[in-house]
Amino acid sequence: xxxxxxxxxxxxxxxxxxxxxxxxxxxxxxxxxxxxxxxxxxxxxxxxxxxxxxxxxxxxxxxxxxxxxxxxxxxxxxxxxxxxxxxxxxxxxxxxxxxxxxxxxxxxxxxxxxxxxxxxxxxxxxxxxxxxxxxxxxxxxxxxxxxxxxxxxxxxxxxxxxxxxxxxxxxxxxxxxxxxxxxxxxxxxxxxxxxxxxxxxxxxxxxxxxxxxxxxxxxxxxxxxxxxxxxxxxxxxxxxxxxxxxxxxxxxxxxxxxxxxxxxxxxxxxxxxxxxxxxxxxxxxxxxxxxxxxxxxxxxxxxxxxxxxxxxxxxxxxxxxxxxxxxxxxxxxxxxxxxxxxxxxxxxxxxxxxxxxxxxxxxxxxxxxxxxxxxxxxxxxxxxxxxxxxxxxxxxxxxxxxxxxxxxxxxxxxxxxxxxxxxxxxxxxxxxxxxxxxxxxxxxxxxxxxxxxxxxxxxxxxxxxxxxxxxxxxxxxxxxxxxxxxxxxxxxxxxxxxxxxxxxxxxxxxxxxxxxxxxxxxxxxxxxxxxxxxxxxxxxxxxxxxxxxxxxxxxxxxxxxxxxxxxxxxxxxxxxxxxxxxxxxxxxxxxxxxxxxxxxxxxxxxxxxxxxxxxxxxxxxxxxxxxxxxxxxxxxxxxxxxxxxxxxxxxxxxxxxxxxxxxxxxxxxxxxxxxxxxxxxxxxxxxxxxxxxxxxxxxxxxxxxxxxxxxxxxxxxxxxxxxxxxxxxxxxxxxxxxxxxxxxxxxxx
Amino acid sequence: xxxxxxxxxxxxxxxxxxxxxxxxxxxxxxxxxxxxxxxxxxxxxxxxxxxxxxxxxxxxxxxxxxxxxxxxxxxxxxxxxxxxxxxxxxxxxxxxxxxxxxxxxxxxxxxxxxxxxxxxxxxxxxxxxxxxxxxxxxxxxxxxxxxx
Numbered sequence: 001x002x003x004x005x006x007x008x009x010x011x012x013x014x015x016x017x018x019x020x021x022x023x024x025x026x027x028x029x030x031x032x033x034x035x036x037x038x039x040x041x042x043x044x045x046x047x048x049x050x051x052x053x054x055x056x057x058x059x060x061x062x063x064x065x066x067x068x069x070x071x072x073x074x075x076x077x078x079x080x081x082x083x084x085x086x087x088x089x090x091x092x093x094x095x096x097x098x099x100x101x102x103x104x105x106x107x108x109x110x111x112x113x114x115x116x117x118x119x120x121x122x123x124x125x126x127x128x129x130x131x132x133x134x135x136x137x138x139x140x141x142x143x144x145x146x147x148x149x150x151x152x153x154x155x156x157x158x159x160x161x162x163x164x165x166x167x168x169x170x171x172x173x174x175x176x177x178x179x180x181x182x183x184x185x186x187x188x189x190x191x192x193x194x195x196x197x198x199x200x201x202x203x204x205x206x207x208x209x210x211x212x213x214x215x216x217x218x219x220x221x222x223x224x225x226x227x228x229x230x231x232x233x234x235x236x237x238x239x240x241x242x243x244x245x246x247x248x249x250x251x252x253x254x255x256x257x258x259x260x261x262x263x264x265x266x267x268x269x270x271x272x273x274x275x276x277x278x279x280x281x282x283x284x285x286x287x288x289x290x291x292x293x294x295x296x297x298x299x300x301x302x303x304x305x306x307x308x309x310x311x312x313x314x315x316x317x318x319x320x321x322x323x324x325x326x327x328x329x330x331x332x333x334x335x336x337x338x339x340x341x342x343x344x345x346x347x348x349x350x351x352x353x354x355x356x357x358x359x360x361x362x363x364x365x366x367x368x369x370x371x372x373x374x375x376x377x378x379x380x381x382x383x384x385x386x387x388x389x390x391x392x393x394x395x396x397x398x399x400x401x402x403x404x405x406x407x408x409x410x411x412x413x414x415x416x417x418x419x420x421x422x423x424x425x426x427x428x429x430x431x432x433x434x435x436x437x438x439x440x441x442x443x444x445x446x447x448x449x450x451x452x453x454x455x456x457x458x459x460x461x462x463x464x465x466x467x468x469x470x471x472x473x474x475x476x477x478x479x480x481x482x483x484x485x486x487x488x489x490x491x492x493x494x495x496x497x498x499x500x501x502x503x504x505x506x507x508x509x510x511x512x513x514x515x516x517x518x519x520x521x522x523x524x525x526x527x528x529x530x531x532x533x534x535x536x537x538x539x540x541x542x543x544x545x546x547x548x549x550x551x552x553x554x555x556x557x558x559x560x561x562x563x564x565x566x567x568x569x570x571x572x573x574x575x576x577x578x579x580x581x582x583x584x585x586x587x588x589x590x591x592x593x594x595x596x597x598x599x600x601x602x603x604x605x606x607x608x609x610x611x612x613x614x615x616x617x618x619x620x621x622x623x624x625x626x627x628x629x630x631x632x633x634x635x636x637x638x639x640x641x642x643x644x645x646x647x648x649x650x651x652x653x654x655x656x657x658x659x660x661x662x663x664x665x666x667x668x669x670x671x672x673x674x675x676x677x678x679x680x681x682x683x684x685x686x687x688x689x690x691x692x693x694x695x696x697x698x699x700x701x702x703x704x705x706x707x708x709x710x711x712x713x714x715x716x717x718x719x720x721x722x723x724x725x726x727x728x729x730x731x732x733x734x735x736x737x738x739x740x741x742x743x744x745x746x747x748x749x
Numbered sequence: 750x751x752x753x754x755x756x757x758x759x760x761x762x763x764x765x766x767x768x769x770x771x772x773x774x775x776x777x778x779x780x781x782x783x784x785x786x787x788x789x790x791x792x793x794x795x796x797x798x799x800x801x802x803x804x805x806x807x808x809x810x811x812x813x814x815x816x817x818x819x820x821x822x823x824x825x826x827x828x829x830x831x832x833x834x835x836x837x838x839x840x841x842x843x844x845x846x847x848x849x850x851x852x853x854x855x856x857x858x859x860x861x862x863x864x865x866x867x868x869x870x871x872x873x874x875x876x877x878x879x880x881x882x883x884x885x886x887x888x889x890x891x892x893x894x895x896x897x
Binding site: 258259261262348349350352596597688689690691692693695696698699701724725726727728729735 | 760761762763764765838839840842867869870871
């Protein structure tokens with residue numbers, strides 16, 4: 001270590017000599033030191049940044065760093081690394097002096113929200129990320145009594161949730177829950193359902209989540225198909241140093257619906273509808289290098305609508321084996337069993353609490369709700385190892401299985417042969433090579449396949465879309481601290497026998513430090529999405545008449561973004577701020593949309609249109625020094641147009657605002673979260689051919705309030721969700737939850 | 750945040766105050782008039798009907814709570830305009846002219862359908878929906894219809 005620092009100091013000294021007296025007299029000093037963890041081991045890659053300047057360094061493999069050329073005076077230095085708590089130190093640099101600052105950072109189940117791992121397939125600090133990324137920390141998730149991933153994402157700027165579909169910056173409208181333009185990653189591995197390619201929101205229990213990163217914009221060059229609109233990356237917790245048990249119980253009820261005309265048509269509406277749950281989690285070291293986290297959650301929700309009840313049991317474990325200080329194996333195991341009525345569409349605006357029905361065919365009756373038993377299983381091992389001082393190996397695999405069985409009138413599961421059985425499995429190998437501190441290469445291979453058979457499909461065959469990819473990325477820091485990143489990914493998919501689709505997805509981005517604590521980014525990327533098995537093969541009239549289209553082609557996109565990012569301490573105050581502004585432009589081709597075919601009196605997924613989605617987004621956050629009071633706001637402006645028809649795209653809102661505020665008043669913590677979305681500019685009227693009043697939709701104005709306090713290790717929180725009892729539709733013909741009150745009690749020991 | 754909270758005080762979506770209705774105007778033309786008209790013995794009744802569902806068999810013509818229909822249409826004319834007012838709003842996936850050709854309650858058949866845009870239309874509140882029907886007694890539409 002000493003040798004490395006000495007070498008760097010010599011280098012800095014030579015630099016000063018070469019630059020001559022003018023540089024030497026420029027009132028500068030040098031900061032150097034060593035970054036280690038609690039056990040004294042080096043933390044390679046830890047970022048050391050001098051706030052308010054463009055100066056910084058990444059710790060080398062022996063943990064050392066060196067930052068020359070720091071203006072004399074008081075500075076605020078920030079040290080961050082993935083898996084470790086961010087540390088800040090005040091230092092005073094004297095003219096011509098070299099100051100040593102050794103920092104120990106704690107390995108925690110950290111909320112290192114200053115570090116992003118999604119944007120470049122590796123850890124980097126937010127100021128160096130050349131993409132729009134929002135993060136949700138475990139604390140934010142817990143304090144809102146978030147029940148599932150989609151609940152959490154509703155509070156992220158630029159994200160809209162329509163039913164069980166995620167829409168990032170207008171990439172998706174509402175496509176009847178089939179196909180997703182957003183990819184879910186769990187600890188770096190893609191995790192979409194094998195049948196619908198939808199996001200499995202219950203794949204990871206909410207209390208197992210350390211952090212969620214939302215990457216906005218196409219990321220196919222990094223992660224392949226499915227990442228057309230963006231990425232949701234769930235990073236899970238690693239076991240704690242000491243045994244830890246977490247217990248949470250919550251319960252509450254929905255208000256009775258406000259309107260008598262609705263209550264009259266559903267006997268159950270008059271009484272409060274309960275919801276509640278229990279979570280028990282335990283994490284502990286199992287040996288010197290082995291540990292685990294396990295969560296078991298039971299939930300019941302009577303639902304705010306008739307025939308919308310849900311009961312689920314979820315179990316999840318993460319086992320970690322640290323083979324050496326720089327090598328570890330993680331295994332994620334999950335099981336989820338859910339018995340639910342799913343309310344699909346109402347019986348009209350005057351009977352919004354009851355599911356509707358439509359008779360669409362000779363022998364089938366379409367209903368506005370379905371009863372299912374769903375079993376999901378996940379298994380995800382991953383291994384990382386620092387092979388040499390400049391080479392990191394990562395190997396990951398995944399398996400997700402889904403069994404869906406419809407329930408009969410006695411709520412007993414029907415034979416699996418009439419339901420859906422799907423498996424998805426795959427893996428990837430990635431190498432990170434850092435031949436020099438300012439240069440890094442990433443390369444890898446991935447392969448994936450699924451096997452799905454469903455009674456909803458127009459074939460009895462087992463369907464599969466095997467895919468393989470090779471990817472590479474080159475990062476170079478030039479001209480001081482300007483970071484240039486370019487990458488490309490080649491994907492090949494076998495759509496069906498004899499039909500293979502290939503796609504090359506390039507990306508290019510630049511991150512330029514500006515004055516003080518600001519940086520600018522420019523990014524270009526291409527994305528694509530292969531149609532899901534369901535989009536191509538579903539042929540069914542149980543709910544809506546849908547006919548198959550086996551000839552669907554992949555949809556593609558090209559996107560451009562420019563943005564600025566700033567974070568730090570506001571001048572002459574101790575307030576911390578974070579601000580990000582972005583303008584984006586995406587062109588889509590062959591966009592897959594459900595379309596009504598008059599000739600067949602049914603919907604079909606077709607490659608419909610060219611589209612352009614452009615807009616801007618501004619997010620800002622401000623907190624007091626002790627984080628006693630925190631404010632945050634995000635605004636998204638969207639111009640989403642169908643270029644073929646020269647009309648707005650369906651189900652996209654032009655304006656959306658998300659805001660949050662929290663403060664501590666003595667022992668009580670108060671908070672509020674607001675979601676405001678304008679009415680979508682255009683609504684798909686084809687859905688209204690089958691469902692009464694399905695063309696009705698309006699704005700969203702939802703305010704959640706919360707109050708919490710902690711006493712002797714027990715935290716009690718009262719949540720009033722949708723406190724203004726604002727009635728709205730997240731998607732056509734489905735009333736979103738109205739006001740409900742939840743009491744949450746939790747403790748950790 | 751306060752401003753938006755105030756804006757939310759309108760309580761958002763609410764059910765329409767009254768059961769809403771609209772109007773259907775159907776222009777009916779008879780193909781092959783006057784020769785194609787059936788004999789009197791097979792012309793027991795002739796109605797314009799609009800159904801809220803796609804029928805599976807003739808028994809579905811008796812789901813009267815889910816069907817709107819006209820008064821008896823004029824016989825042996827070249828064409829006729831029918832106006833149905835106070836029609837409940839919503840989608841009508843199957844509509845046309847139905848002929849009762851026998852004495853049995855199930856002796857009904859369609860002789861012409863609304864074909865525009867797949868034969869489906871939506872009645873919206875206080876709006877008039879115009880449809881056209883070509884009636885062909887010689888080549889009536891398939892029944893039950895061939896839909897998925």
